[in-house]
Amino acid sequence: MDEVYFVRVVGVSNxxxxxxxxxxxxxxxxxxxxxxxxxxxxxxxENSAGATIGYIPRNSWLRAVIHERGRGVTGSISSVGMARSCMLGVTISVAICDDEVIVASYFPDQLPPEPPKGGFRYWVTSAEASDQRAA
Incomplete structure (x- = not known):
């Protein structure tokens, strides 16, 4: 049986x-x-209807699993409820698997960028490499 982890989603006010x-x-x-x-x-x-419900936090271990280790995840909504801010919040349950990670554009009317040579994991770069490319 796979282990299930719980992650709080951020950006939910939007x-x-x-x-x-x-x-x-x-x-x-x-x-x-x-x-x-x-x-x-x-x-x-995104929920199963394709609507955005938020984002994984920047400091979440889950981002490292996906981006640095190239693993996929499967998940479902564990709970939706009112937070102290009087807004709805959501917690998801996730299991690590070998599913492909979906890549899409942030901009709804654009195609996603082409992945770098070597595939998904190579989108991960250090800050120095990003600075060198910008120069």
């Missing part, structure tokens, strides 16, 4: 309508947005 239509047990999928202007390693979380 997706309250989608959260109101989500429910515990609903499948979620994780989408890497390499052209996200705020975070090139962003992992968007």
């Amino acid at each position: 997706y309250q309508q989608a959260l109101a239509e989500s429910y515990a047990g609903q499948a979620v999928r994780f989408v890497h947005e390499p052209d996200n202007p705020y975070d090139a390693m962003a992992l968007r979380v």
